[in-house]
Amino acid sequence: MPPATPARVPRHTAESVNRRIAAATAARVRWHAAHPERISQRLRDLDREWDIERTLEANAATLAFAGVALGARGDRRWLALPAAVTAFLFQHAVQGWCPPLPVLRRLGFRTAREIDVERTALKALRGDFDGIGAGRGNGSGRADRALRAARA
Secondary structure: OOOOHHHHHHHOOOHHHHHHHHHHHHHHHHHHHHOHHHHHHHHHHHHHOOOHHHHHHHHHHHHHHHHHHHHHHOOHHHHHHHHHHHHHHHHHHHHOOOOOHHHHHHOOOOOHHHHHHHHHHHHHHHOOOOOOOOOOOOHHHHHHHHHHHHHO
16 A cells, blocks of 8 residues: 555655754754744745655656657657656656655755645744634634634
8 A cells, every 4th residue: 555645755765864854944943933033934935845746746747748849859769758757757656756756855855744844833933823722712713713824
């Protein structure tokens, strides 16, 4: 059975790389704890950060398109490139691993979950979650507040 989606990439990444990514995230959160005025800008930066999945998809699409274009213009052997790229993309979808993954992880590309951990920690530092579950109101009101906080 394939691993759960959030665990696929870290499971197929060298533990030293996983630790380095986690340590860098923790260092950024600690820095922002000392500089809370910069949290909102960091959250905007995180909204623009490309996760590993998006990066792999964009690279695969670029290589596949280039292979098709080169194959259509001349040498049909270029069509092997999109065939290989789509096979790697399928392998990544099923297993969570493909040949470019170790390189991209070493370059610091994070999973969506790893990015969300930093985002949630920064929002907690900013005070976004204070009093969400507390206070008056029925369960529906508290649930609405929780959903608004989660979307913030």
